[in-house]
Amino acid sequence: MPEMISKDNNDGFLIDAVKLTKKFGDITALDEVSFFLNKREVFGFLGPNGAGKTTTINILTGLSRADSGRISVAGLDCTKNPKAAQHLIGIVPDESNLYPELTGFDNLCFCASLYGIRKEERKKRAAELLDLFGLKQAGGRKFAGYSKGMKRKLTIAAGIIHHPQILFLDEPTTGIDVASARQIRQLISELPEKGTTIFLTTHYIEEAERLCDRIAFIVNGKIVRTDTVENLLQPVKGKQIMLLSVQGAAGKASAVLADAFPDFNFQYVSTDQIRIEAGTDIHLAPFVRLLDEHGIELNEAKRQVPTLEDIFVNVTGIEAKILRKESDKKRGQA
Amino acid sequence: MKKKWIAFWNILLKDMRSYYLKPPNISWGIIFPIAWIGMFFIKTGRGVEDVFDLLPGVISISVLFGTTSMLAVTVTFEKKARSFERLLLAPVSLNFLMFAKTTGAIFFGAVNAAIPVIFSLFLVDLSNVSWGIIVPAVVLIAIASAFLGLFVAVTVSEVFEAQTFSNFLRFPMVFLCGLFFPIASLPFFLRPLSYVFPLTYGVDILRGAVSGKNIMPLGLDFLIIICFCLILFYASIKNINKKWIT
Numbered sequence A: 001m002p003e004m005i006s007k008d009n010n011d012g013f014l015i016d017a018v019k020l021t022k023k024f025g026d027i028t029a030l031d032e033v034s035f036f037l038n039k040r041e042v043f044g045f046l047g048p049n050g051a052g053k054t055t056t057i058n059i060l061t062g063l064s065r066a067d068s069g070r071i072s073v074a075g076l077d078c079t080k081n082p083k084a085a086q087h088l089i090g091i092v093p094d095e096s097n098l099y100p101e102l103t104g105f106d107n108l109c110f111c112a113s114l115y116g117i118r119k120e121e122r123k124k125r126a127a128e129l130l131d132l133f134g135l136k137q138a139g140g141r142k143f144a145g146y147s148k149g150m151k152r153k154l155t156i157a158a159g160i161i162h163h164p165q166i167l168f169l170d171e172p173t174t175g176i177d178v179a180s181a182r183q184i185r186q187l188i189s190e191l192p193e194k195g196t197t198i199f200l201t202t203h204y205i206e207e208a209e210r211l212c213d214r215i216a217f218i219v220n221g222k223i224v225r226t227d228t229v230e231n232l233l234q235p236v237k238g239k240q241i242m243l244l245s246v247q248g249a250a251g252k253a254s255a256v257l258a259d260a261f262p263d264f265n266f267q268y269v270s271t272d273q274i275r276i277e278a279g280t281d282i283h284l285a286p287f288v289r290l291l292d293e294h295g296i297e298l299n300e301a302k303r304q305v306p307t308l309e310d311i312f313v314n315v316t317g318i319e320a321k322i323l324r325k326e327s328d329k330k331r332g333q334a
Numbered sequence B: 001m002k003k004k005w006i007a008f009w010n011i012l013l014k015d016m017r018s019y020y021l022k023p024p025n026i027s028w029g030i031i032f033p034i035a036w037i038g039m040f041f042i043k044t045g046r047g048v049e050d051v052f053d054l055l056p057g058v059i060s061i062s063v064l065f066g067t068t069s070m071l072a073v074t075v076t077f078e079k080k081a082r083s084f085e086r087l088l089l090a091p092v093s094l095n096f097l098m099f100a101k102t103t104g105a106i107f108f109g110a111v112n113a114a115i116p117v118i119f120s121l122f123l124v125d126l127s128n129v130s131w132g133i134i135v136p137a138v139v140l141i142a143i144a145s146a147f148l149g150l151f152v153a154v155t156v157s158e159v160f161e162a163q164t165f166s167n168f169l170r171f172p173m174v175f176l177c178g179l180f181f182p183i184a185s186l187p188f189f190l191r192p193l194s195y196v197f198p199l200t201y202g203v204d205i206l207r208g209a210v211s212g213k214n215i216m217p218l219g220l221d222f223l224i225i226i227c228f229c230l231i232l233f234y235a236s237i238k239n240i241n242k243k244w245i246t
């Protein structure tokens, strides 16, 4: 499908990546990946493990070189000189990589100093950020003793201490508990108002949907679709979904229902469950009656709002469960 | 321009606090030269007049071991722990960054050199020594050693590999560079090897400054050791570019 969205040139686009290709031996980590970021938007890379998300960030930030392709960041050509735009960017890597022997406060001050921020300003910013991230109490403790969630928060604070124009967030909420993840998402969602443009990678579909203005689905080093969340959701807009539980009789039930309601789309999910999709309101009463006539007992009916998950499954052909399982696994390890 | 010096100073300061000023390093810097001096006196059974012969070697060895071992930590270890990525992402050039990372080691090496000198002050009269030559020579030896350490640190990926690799270079240097035995006393087939190590030239300068017994013109010594510094530094930068920015 051709890209329907044009570059928002009035505001100027901040990142323009054209046909980035990167191989590691036989593995093609990125295969002609192209995308752009407008100013102040949150752009997300959504994809499973090994899709090429981190590789893309590494190339954009100057930690890695593409085999081919072009990159410009804020109008600076970073293809030949990967360091050209480093003063404009902040990075939150997928693993917290601050200094274990330094305190939270000293870590922040040190990171700020790398960007040439003066002492008084550094201290002020560090204190502000510790406060903002709820780490005021822990500021004087060594980073090594922080919990996983605290480490993550401090790493994000370190990424924005120099007020970067562009922030790269590599899976900001992987491996931390729900409450902390929510807090982090809230903090991230407030950044664009302050003028920050965000490039975010994740394998949480809900996170992408909640935070991003536009999303690229990336699978096996290829972008399969890029669009605004709104546009992505367009095909399922106004759609109704209902799940019916019929103990052991899903096959028979879906045949019966499909005959009687040709406008609806019935899917066999499992021997116990049918999924109904329709463009109009779905009323339950006629189904109950019809199933009853055929001696099928309806145990449960659930309405569902179609989400990005349905789109993702549709576009990539990847079961959403795979994504979630992977993230659960990562959580489990954490 | 000012900004990058803020980064420079803070990288240096952090390394100082985290590594160089730690008690084990400080005591090492004191014990190491004393051990060498003591060992030679016991071995040769001679008097304090030999301090003049020993001093250049002990200064060099203190600087060499002090600097090279530090880079394995400040560079290889931080690379392994991934905090080095923060530095690679900082808006300063790679050259400047490595300059900042090695300055601490250079400084540490130079301070290490002062310890045997101070120690000798109590034993002999050093008033005839040309300090105007010793000081730049010590700094150059420290720079060459730090860059040698840097080269090792960026060639390997594990800290223990860095230690092994530097020992592989350091111990032969103790014997081949004329620190304690004149190069002329080496078997003839080993002699050419002496001249591939920068330390040979550094020791020669120190020997000239302490007792006037240098074997080459000092100007040439200085020139060669500066060349070594440049080659080692650029080889290291090239290695980082090739291996770490993949």
Ligand SMILES: Nc1ncnc2c1ncn2[C@@H]1O[C@H](COP(=O)(O)OP(=O)(O)OP(=O)(O)O)[C@@H](O)[C@H]1O
Residues within 6 Å of the ligand: A024, A027, A028, A029, A047, A048, A049, A050, A051, A052, A053, A054, A055, A056, A094, A203, B246
């Ligand atoms: N340094 C490397 N050497 C060899 N292969 C690499 C290297 N870095 C990445 N790859 C490979 O490139 C592919 C993309 O990796 P990448 O880390 O970008 O994935 P990702 O989308 O970030 O995955 P995850 O969700 O697990 O973080 C993978 O197949 C990976 O094995």
Ligand SMILES: [Mg+2]
Residues within 6 Å of the ligand: A053, A054, A055, A094, A170
């Ligand atoms: Mg990744």
